[in-house]
Amino acid sequence: MEKTVAPAAMVKFGTTQRKDAWWAAPTATVAVLTLFVIYSMVRAFENNYYIAGPYLSPFYSPLLLFDWWPLSPAFLILWAPAGFRFTCYYYRKAYYRAYAAHPFACAVGEPHRDYQGETKLFLFQNLHRFFLYAAVVVLFFLWHDVIKAFSFGGHFGMGFGTLVLLVNTVLLSGYTFSCHSFRHFVGGNVDCFSCAKAGRVRFKLWKGVSSINEHHMLWAWTSLFAVMAADLYVRLVACGAIHDLRIF
Amino acid sequence: MPDVTFKVFRGDAKGGQAIDYPVPIAPGMVVLDALHYIQGYLAPDLAVRWNCKAAKCGSCSAEVNGKPALMCKTRLDSLPTGRPITVYPMKTFPVIKDLVCDVSWNYDVNKKIPPYRPAKDGRKIYQEDVDRVQEFRKCIECFLCQDVCHVLREHEKKAEFAGPRFFVRLAGLEMHPNDITDRSEFLKNSSGLGLCNITKCCTEVCPEEIHITDNAIIPLKERVADRFFDPLRWVFAKIFGRK
Incomplete structure (x- = not known):
């Protein structure tokens, strides 16, 4: 016979009866997100090597150069995608778990007892839809950059960088348009599709967005890696560390 | 048939302890089968709430190896072998007796x-x-x-x-x-x-x-x-x- 405490007394951080590797996913999330934030900050402050031939780094797109702005032009842009990701329903889950440990994993004791959820200061999470609007505008410029990346000295062509930017923008589009707020916007706010104006169209749109929304986490991670890879590729080509492979 | 040790919470709202029960296992068994074995052969006073045994009535909720789950839907072959299996009542609700909570x-x-x-x-x-x-x-x-x-x-x-x-x-x-x-x-x-x-x-x-x-x-x-x-x-x- 083994004596144990009553279930109600399980309150310390990490206290659990789970026998699986419950710590693995949040630990990986901390590692990857921290790496991404450090990389993006370094690149934003670097303020260099963001153009290579027809390629423009997504961290600097659209390129806004003003005399009155003393810092890197990346900061005029990055607030939009950063705010979009920070208030994203998927990333909220990821960082509430990984950084705040609220909870670190399901059915695992938490470190602090005070908890307000998404009330008070965290009401700002309701701004997610406005960051979505801004992210759609940025996305428009990223597609413009992809089209430009097919132009080499006025001639149609394709380099490996074109593919990198294309894949990045496709993944960012998937991430943006699988957003829960977008899903709500196109039809989620309708109660009666058969009675609403353009209800059938909105129902089809809602169904379509719902199908990609199911994979929002996948879009979130793949687009995060893609945007970092695209920026890194442009940087390496721009500083001469590698040469762009011209496909045709 | 090999035995698996089940550590089952026994007690009430004042507290309790996990008690070890060796249970012979057979292919296809679920956790609720094991608890029925314990009730039948080892501890007739064990309190367990259950009804349909088909994952449709929602009665047999508990925490198996620390994870909230229906005992009738948790197959033993889905759990790690060679280690005791813990079965506790739901933590969020007050315990009435053993695995039965006041919901x-x-x-x-x-x-x-x-x-x-x-x-x-x-x-x-x-x-x-x-x-x-x-x-x-x-x-x-x-x-x-x-x-x-x-x-x-x-x-x-x-x-x-x-x-x-x-x-x-x-x-x-x-x-x-x-x-x-x-x-x-x-x-x-x-x-x-x-x-x-x-x-x-x-x-x-x-x-x-x-x-x-x-x-x-x-x-x-x-x-x-x-x-x-x-x-x-x-x-x-x-x-x-x-x-």
Whole structure:
């Protein structure tokens, strides 16, 4: 016979009866997100090597150069995608778990007892839809950059960088348009599709967005890696560390 | 047949202890089978709530190896072998005896939800209107989502938070094509929707695989944002006179 405490007394951080590797996913999330934030900050402050031939780094797109702005032009842009990701329903889950440990994993004791959820200061999470609007505008410029990346000295062509930017923008589009707020916007706010104006169209749109929304986490991670890879590729080509492979 | 040791919580609201029971296992066994064996041969006074043994009544909720689960749906071959299997009652609710909890708080919460009120025009309802709502009707009220939700489990905010099960019910009512009750104020102020930080544990444990967070809680949060946190929508409504 083994004596144990009553279930109600399980309150310390990490206290659990789970026998699986419950710590693995949040630990990986901390590692990857921290790496991404450090990389993006370094690149934003670097303020260099963001153009290579027809390629423009997504961290600097659209390129806004003003005399009155003393810092890197990346900061005029990055607030939009950063705010979009920070208030994203998927990333909220990821960082509430990984950084705040609220909870670190399901059915695992938490470190602090005070908890307000998404009330008070965290009401700002309701701004997610406005960051979505801004992210759609940025996305428009990223597609413009992809089209430009097919132009080499006025001639149609394709380099490996074109593919990198294309894949990045496709993944960012998937991430943006699988957003829960977008899903709500196109039809989620309708109660009666058969009675609403353009209800059938909105129902089809809602169904379509719902199908990609199911994979929002996948879009979130793949687009995060893609945007970092695209920026890194442009940087390496721009500083001469590698040469762009011209496909045709 | 090899034996597996089950560490089963025995006790009541004052406390208790896990007691080891060796149980012979057979192919296809679920945790509830093992508890029936314990009741039948080793501890006839073991209290276990169960009914259908088909994952449809939601009675046999417990924590198996620390994870909230239906005991009738948890196969032994899905658990790690060679180690004892722990079976505890749901942590969020007061224990009555052994594995049986008092879940009556949930029924009190349910009574506070503004009920369905049909439109008077007798609308015809089409399939596309009820597609979303049908998912929510799958809920079997096992309360595993309530058990795993850290707002209730760790922070004990039962007085101010309805919990995922009732957000599912609220979503079903709010999205009902024929319902005319406005629950915006209730959602924002009384249900404690803002306390949910969408960490999806409820979705992970739902035996009916209802997408609680994505399809119920987040759409409700978006509706609250529509009503209380969207100045553009407010201006649009003022100009065009629409809700």
